[in-house]
Amino acid sequence: MLNRLKRVFSCLETHEVRYLVIGGIAAILHGVPRVTLDADLLIDGSSENAARLISALREAGLGTAFLIEADALLAQDITIFKDRVRVDVMTKAPGLDFETAWQRRETPAYEGQRFFMLCKADLIASKRAAGRPQDIEDARLLEL
Numbered sequence: 001m002l003n004r005l006k007r008v009f010s011c012l013e014t015h016e017v018r019y020l021v022i023g024g025i026a027a028i029l030h031g032v033p034r035v036t037l038d039a040d041l042l043i044d045g046s047s048e049n050a051a052r053l054i055s056a057l058r059e060a061g062l063g064t065a066f067l068i069e070a071d072a073l074l075a076q077d078i079t080i081f082k083d084r085v086r087v088d089v090m091t092k093a094p095g096l097d098f099e100t101a102w103q104r105r106e107t108p109a110y111e112g113q114r115f116f117m118l119c120k121a122d123l124i125a126s127k128r129a130a131g132r133p134q135d136i137e138d139a140r141l142l143e144l
Contacts, residue, residue, distance in 0.1 A: 002110040008060045009115040015056035018044035021117040038086035095129025
């Protein structure tokens, strides 16, 4: 999955987007053996950041990013961009405060391309707060 996101991460970095990888990819990178078919991103909910995100996704080749503007993205809790890769962008996530999570973020790299991800403790808190069966199981596995 990360190989399909490398260009997206590169464009997010170029456009200085404040985002955090959450959800399945973060769980996998923290050691949970599972599969995911999308990337879940939590973003800083400022207008400027949302505009930078949309520009980055457009540059990365996600055509659906041309169908929305920053204000419409910020009016929703989640916006799904489904092109050659699926990226779910969230402005809110259960159990998380973006600024706090941003300060505690991890910065792994894939083939030299860095990206921003939730730390393990914040991922566990978010999974527990979401409360869905898959999230509870992910949290349990993360705590082992």
